Amino acid sequence: MARSAPFNPPSIDLPGKPFVPGWVPPPVTQEKHNFAQLKSIDLSLLDSEDPAVVENLIQQVKVAIRDDGFLFLENYGVSLEQLHRQFSLAQYLYKNISEEDKQRLLFEPDSGKWSGYKHPFGFKRHRGAADGIEQFNWYTADWEEIENRVPTCLHPFMDEIEAFANYLTKSVNRRLLTLFSRVLELPDDYLWDNVQSHGSPTGEGYFRHALFRPVKKETQEASKGLRMHGHTDFGLTTLLFSVPISCLQIWGRDEQWYYVPYKPGALVINIGDTLEIVSGGHFKATRHRVFKPPVDQLNEERLSLVLFNSSVGDLRMTPATESPLIQREGCVEEQGVYKEFKRLTDEGRLVPTNKQWREIQIATCTDPTDTVHNRVGAHQTIVDGKIMHQREYMGVKVVLPV
Ligand SMILES: O=C(O)CCC(=O)C(=O)O
Numbered sequence: 272m273a274r275s276a277p278f279n280p281p282s283i284d285l286p287g288k289p290f291v292p293g294w295v296p297p298p299v300t301q302e303k304h305n306f307a308q309l310k311s312i313d314l315s316l317l318d319s320e321d322p323a324v325v326e327n328l329i330q331q332v333k334v335a336i337r338d339d340g341f342l343f344l345e346n347y348g349v350s351l352e353q354l355h356r357q358f359s360l361a362q363y364l365y366k367n368i369s370e371e372d373k374q375r376l377l378f379e380p381d382s383g384k385w386s387g388y389k390h391p392f393g394f395k396r397h398r399g400a401a402d403g404i405e406q407f408n409w410y411t412a413d414w415e416e417i418e419n420r421v422p423t424c425l426h427p428f429m430d431e432i433e434a435f436a437n438y439l440t441k442s443v444n445r446r447l448l449t450l451f452s453r454v455l456e457l458p459d460d461y462l463w464d465n466v467q468s469h470g471s472p473t474g475e476g477y478f479r480h481a482l483f484r485p486v487k488k489e490t491q492e493a494s495k496g497l498r499m500h501g502h503t504d505f506g507l508t509t510l511l512f513s514v515p516i517s518c519l520q521i522w523g524r525d526e527q528w529y530y531v532p533y534k535p536g537a538l539v540i541n542i543g544d545t546l547e548i549v550s551g552g553h554f555k556a557t558r559h560r561v562f563k564p565p566v567d568q569l570n571e572e573r574l575s576l577v578l579f580n581s582s583v584g585d586l587r588m589t590p591a592t593e594s595p596l597i598q599r600e601g602c603v604e605e606q607g608v609y610k611e612f613k614r615l616t617d618e619g620r621l622v623p624t625n626k627q628w629r630e631i632q633i634a635t636c637t638d639p640t641d642t643v644h645n646r647v648g649a650h651q652t653i654v655d656g657k658i659m660h661q662r663e664y665m666g667v668k669v670v671l672p673v
């Protein structure tokens with residue numbers, strides 16, 4: 272597909288497609304405090320014929336990923352109407368999925384993959400405490416075997432969902448990786464050709480429809496308002512859609528959590544661990560979490576659509592030393608995961624492969640409601656007076672704000 276051609280999905284009224292009620296974005300919060308100010312990147316400028324415009328764009332990206340590790344992406348080729356159709360399909364899924372499909376397609380996170388249906392009772396296959404989060408995750412095997420691996424109610428719409436995931440991966444993400452390759456002063460397709468995994472609409476990554484329902488008081492108390500622990504994503508880039516219910520928070524340079532504001536139609540891009548390592552720490556993996564929304568949104572349901580782009584599973588990540596930027600400026604060792612990978616390498620130990628790195632984190636994920644592990648002395652520790660979540664995966668220490 273031409274890299275910057277706009278998204279052109281299959282028709283919504285083909286014969287046999289049931290009517291899907293339109294998703295109506297819930298009202299935005301009136302709360303104005305604790306919101307991050309993120310830089311917005313206009314992806315269409317990458318096609319400008321004026322080299323000065325393109326150079327300016329690359330500089331903007333460089334500053335945004337160094338300062339925040341998070342950015343908004345606009346004009347990436349999907350209209351608001353097309354995007355809302357995808358949210359309508361996600362809403363349709365949670366209104367129509369049968370109990371039988373929930374059982375049949377139940378996820379098995381112990382396998383290291385989220386593939387399938389996540390029930391709203393925590394991040395293990397067996398039901399734990401309620402967390403109000405339902406998800407359906409599409410991996411390669413799910414795209415390839417729709418009849419057996421996708422909820423029946425979505426079968427008539429898989430042409431649209433697949434076209435969307437394909438466009439996000441092969442057009443939006445590819446152009447985004449061009450921007451990042453250029454920041455590293457490498458050939459345009461360096462990251463796409465050498466690091467991004469391929470095959471199916473999601474390569475070794477996955478696409479998600481998530482629904483966060485309001486939670487009961489007991490859940491909120493057990494989790495202290497947290498819906499997903501502070502974390503970094505393990506892959507290359509994550510493409511999240513900006514949504515009206517404000518729950519996504521990022522960790523600012525001043526070591527505080529800030530909500531990501533709602534920018535209709537925009538994509539929220541976060542940088543995964545792989546990009547931090549490949550860039551030798553010049554890019555920061557985005558520290559983020561999902562928290563309860565401001566009070567005026569506490570009773571609203573939140574839909575979230577996400578594409579997780581994964582790196583090639585067999586690779587053990589190291590910095591791209593052919594990058595002129597890295598050659599000139601060296602690596603930046605104050606960073607989290609890159610610094611840890613470097614420590615292991617310096618000790619003569621093997622770092623995990625990308626596949627090992629993502630699968631161990633999925634298989635050992637804990638719940639925010641887990642009061643046994645979320646205690647100082649268990650998975651928490653105090654660093655400079657702040658409570659931090661501390662885990663170790665295959666010799667790599669991960670310390671993140673709670
Ligand atoms: O739903 C969201 O906004 C973020 C979810 C997230 O960070 C994740 O699943 O890794």
Ligand SMILES: [Fe+2]
Binds near residue numbers: 502503504509559
């Ligand atoms: Fe995440």
